Amino acid sequence: MKKPIVIYSSKRGSTKQYAEWIAEELSCEAVSFEESYNINLYEYDFIIYGGWIRGSGIVDFDKFTQSFDDELLKRLIVFGVGIANPSAENYMQVWSFSIGKIDSRNEHKIILYLLEGTYDPGKVTGLDKFLMFIMKKVLISGSTKDSMEQARKMQDRIERGIDLVKRENIDGILKDTRKILNGAK
Ligand SMILES: Cc1cc2nc3c(=O)[nH]c(=O)nc-3n(C[C@H](O)[C@H](O)[C@H](O)COP(=O)(O)O)c2cc1C
Known part of the structure; x- marks a missing residue:
């Protein structure tokens, strides 16, 4: 079984909640972006990064991935948490402001998930x-x-304001991640 880790950037808690649920399901650690500087990411087979969405960008994603090489990019799975309807248009916009900036042809097959968050x-x-x-x-x-x-x-x-955080929202990311963890990406 491969070893994953979840890293998150959350301002008001919903992204942290999702990160902790995912980590619990995958029996791995969930660590905040700030704490991740102390971690050797090469020790993990998969790195799941989740950030809250601000102006269609995934917060701290640029900073988190700035020193990633091909090896780490291949291990990356991303989720963004926001309150916009998860339409194709919104998905493309968030994708282009995050993964699109570091891998515009998606050569590393990085998957992006959008999860619904909370706004007060x-x-x-x-x-x-x-x-x-x-x-x-x-x-x-x-x-x-x-x-x-x-x-x-x-x-x-x-x-x-709205609260759309539900545990079942992570079902898709868990299903795909388990498939990847048990096989090859
Ligand atoms: C300044 C600001 C900008 C935001 N921009 C977006 C956005 O572009 N798209 C979106 O879906 N949600 C947007 N949101 C909603 C947040 O992503 C949402 O509240 C999220 O659940 C916050 O995550 P957190 O609880 O982990 O901090 C924005 C919220 C704030 C405060």
């Missing part, structure tokens, strides 16, 4: 609050009927 407007302050205010305004510019609908849904989630 009452708990967001400072620059994050301002960013959400801008995002709500920018969202109005959807052009097709579908993208308008998605935008309206996201606006509503930003205004009222």
Whole structure:
């Protein structure tokens, strides 16, 4: 059996929760991004990185992977946690701001999963609050009927808040990861 590790970057806890559930299911460690500097990643066969999504980017993903070579990239599995509808359009945007930046042809077959998170407007302050205010305004510019609908849904989630964190959301990532862990990537 191959040895995985889960690394996460979480501001308000939902990504950490997913990381801990995944680690529990795979019987491995879940370590925060800050703590991961002390870890020799080459000791692990698979590295599952999860970060919360901010402005379509996966937080700390760039920093985490900046010194990755081919060997580590081949071992990488990524999940992003956000509140946007997991549409193909949103997926492509998050992908291009993360994996697309380090492996634009996906030569290392890095898989990206989007998991639904939590948003509480009452708990967001400072620059994050301002960013959400801008995002709500920018969202109005959807052009097709579908993208308008998605935008309206996201606006509503930003205004009222939402909690979409459920343990079963990790089923897909677990199924695929177990397959990879038992065979070859
Ligand atoms: C400033 C800011 C920007 C965000 N941008 C996005 C985004 O582009 N797409 C998305 O799906 N969610 C976005 N979110 C929602 C967060 O990703 C969501 O609240 C997530 O669950 C937070 O994870 P955490 O609890 O681990 O910190 C944003 C939240 C904040 C505060």
